[in-house]
Amino acid sequence: MATKSEVSANPEATTAPLSLSKEEILRYSRHLIMPEVGMEGQLKLKQAKVLCIGTGGLGAPLGLYLAAAGVGRIGLVDFDTVDSSNLQRQILFGTKDVGRPKIAAAGDRLRDLNPDIQIDTFETHLSSENALDILKDYDIIVDGTDNFPTRYLVNDASVLLGKPNVYGSIFRFEGQVTVFGYPDGPCYRCLYPEPPPPGLVPSCAEGGVLGVLPGIVGSIQAAETLKLIIGVGEHLVGRLLLFDALAMRFRELKLRKNPDCPLCGKNPTITKLIDYAEFCGIRGEEAPAPQTYVPEITPRELKARLDRGDDLYILDVREPHEYQICNLGGHLIPLGDLSKRVNELDSSREIVAHCRSGKRSAEAVEFLQRAGFRKILNLKGGILAWSDDVDPSVPKY
């Protein structure tokens, strides 16, 4: 259920939307003295309504800069709670917020930053059922989500409602930014008609993100949003901005509206919201690999057997940088190197493979079974479960 709370600390400001109070003039003076913004632009900002979907890495700088700039009404959508692993990049939150709903912590922070604006909070999963209803009251939608189903949902809902969608996405140290859903401009489906099948989405061995990257990408989204509201400058409509923080390089590619786009093309076949989990999962899925039986051992069983003195060979299939975070003293062969280094293993010994959560090591066990290994077990739940069930001194990451 969407929960909504509205706060407007300065009733004077809302009853006279076409002027700025003395306090506001001082607050926004660095905008007002620039001709590109000026009083006219600042009043446009004050009347603007922007919906930020996601209050995480991208949503943090976005929300902060939009609130600071005086965007009159900001909607926030998130369902998550603040976790300490968020703080490396989600600068809306502090250590005291760990465990709180993101929406509550974000609302407090933005209201503290700017008490003159209205913050609407939606503590909910954006879904096909609620998206149109939530989006319809806003002028501009900003996509700061982190998964394909929600990205297609945000795109489709924005196009169906005729609203611009300021898009940003990140991976490790690379970001993409553009503006979709503009009249005559392309949409996300023009760029990518379909999502990757789940099996090809990067696994946790390839995950992670440089903390400052969403700060940069989210700030660019904020800049585009403010420009769209004020009506100045060149927008990223029809341009895909690529940013590589490692090379510290920006590149720009042309984006075209696809005349055959099923959503915004000449003969659209998508005229209402669909089931996005299905679209990104079942439909996008390749023929699934035959599920072979992966023999498992629980952390507690492994501990008991090691204590008993059983001869078990621990194989760690994570990456070297993960091994440095914590390890069980196993022999390290990253999953990607296993086929080349399989000769390092003795098939006559009983092997227990593990990774962080048990997924990569399950692949390793399948591979080794096909390679003729018979005495091989997967540590169920990986090093995370080991930390939970056997040795809490092993850090989780």
Added chain:
Amino acid sequence: MAVKVIIPTPLRAYAGKQESVELQANNVAEALSGLTLRFGDLKKHLYSDDGKLRSFVNVYVNDEDIRYLQKDQTPLRDGDIVSIVPSIAGGVHR
């Protein structure tokens, strides 16, 4: 034609961790097959089982999408930059 193929971050793991690869190719199809010949693991990330370029992977020659040029038959000139641009959602594993 000597061209440079820029490998995006998510695919670098399958391309010897390189940011870009220089190779000889007369068109986009040749450039991509040269690339997958050198890095076999890339193939399943670029092509579906029926041999078509995946719909979540776009290929650009300089700043233009090959879907609006001559697709994989788009000719290449010396110094052209071929970019592979996959969709990224922004997921950070938990």
